[in-house]
Amino acid sequence: MQDAPVDAPVLGFDTSGGWCSAAVIRGGAVLAHRHVAMSRGQAEALMPLIEEVLAEAGVDLTELAAIGVGIGPGNFTGIRISVSAARGLALALGIPAIGIDRFEALALEAAETLPLVVPALRGQVWVKPADYVSDSAPELHDTPPTPAISDGEGAGNIPPVHPLPVAIARLADARRDTPQPRPAPLYLREPDAAPSSQQPPQMLA
Structure with missing residues (x-):
C-alpha cells in the first residue's frame, strides 16, 4: 500500500447510538457531514449514507486515505455494525481502518x-x-x-466542538500514518441480556 497524499480525504462514521452519521474531511476541512436519527435500521442505512456523503463531498471510495470508525461506548449492535463495515471497506480498499472511542471524539479540541x-x-x-x-x-x-x-x-x-463523525475522521486522519490496531468494539459492561425464563421443549427419545 502506497502512502496517500497528506491532503487525501478521510471518511468517518458512527452508529453507536440512535443514529447513523458520517463525514468526509480533506486536509482538516469538512467536505460533507450527515447525521440521521434512527432507533433501528442502521445496518441497512449505513452504506447508503456513506455513499451519499461521499457523493456530496465529490470523493470516490478509491480516493480515501483512511477510515475512522466509532467503537463506542454505546449500543452493542450499532457498534458491531460500524466496526464490521469499517473493516470490510478497509480490507477492500487497502487502507487503514482506525477505531476512535466516543470519549476521544468528545474531547477533541475541548x-x-x-x-x-x-x-x-x-x-x-x-x-x-x-x-x-x-x-x-x-x-x-x-x-x-x-x-x-x-x-x-x-x-x-x-x-462537543466537532460533530461525532467529524471528530472521528479528524482523529483517524491524524493517526493514519502510524501503526494502529484493528478497530474493535469498546464495551464497558456486559450485554444487558438474561437467559429466557421459558422452559426448553422436551426432547423426545
Missing part, C-alpha cells in the same frame, strides 16, 4: 476542565473525569455531573 459524559443504559451515564487526557477509566453514575461535555440531551450539557 477545554480540559469539564468531564465527558456518554449516556448508558437505564438512565445512567458514563463519566470520564476532567483530566481526560489521562488513562483514567470511565465511571458509571446515576446522574450526570453538570456542566459536562456530552453529545446526549439534558440540562447542563455542553456540546
Whole structure:
C-alpha cells in the first residue's frame, strides 16, 4: 500500500447510538457531514449514507486515505455494525481502518476542565473525569455531573466542538500514518441480556 497524499480525504462514521452519521474531511476541512436519527435500521442505512456523503463531498471510495470508525461506548449492535463495515471497506480498499472511542471524539479540541459524559443504559451515564487526557477509566453514575461535555440531551450539557463523525475522521486522519490496531468494539459492561425464563421443549427419545 502506497502512502496517500497528506491532503487525501478521510471518511468517518458512527452508529453507536440512535443514529447513523458520517463525514468526509480533506486536509482538516469538512467536505460533507450527515447525521440521521434512527432507533433501528442502521445496518441497512449505513452504506447508503456513506455513499451519499461521499457523493456530496465529490470523493470516490478509491480516493480515501483512511477510515475512522466509532467503537463506542454505546449500543452493542450499532457498534458491531460500524466496526464490521469499517473493516470490510478497509480490507477492500487497502487502507487503514482506525477505531476512535466516543470519549476521544468528545474531547477533541475541548477545554480540559469539564468531564465527558456518554449516556448508558437505564438512565445512567458514563463519566470520564476532567483530566481526560489521562488513562483514567470511565465511571458509571446515576446522574450526570453538570456542566459536562456530552453529545446526549439534558440540562447542563455542553456540546462537543466537532460533530461525532467529524471528530472521528479528524482523529483517524491524524493517526493514519502510524501503526494502529484493528478497530474493535469498546464495551464497558456486559450485554444487558438474561437467559429466557421459558422452559426448553422436551426432547423426545
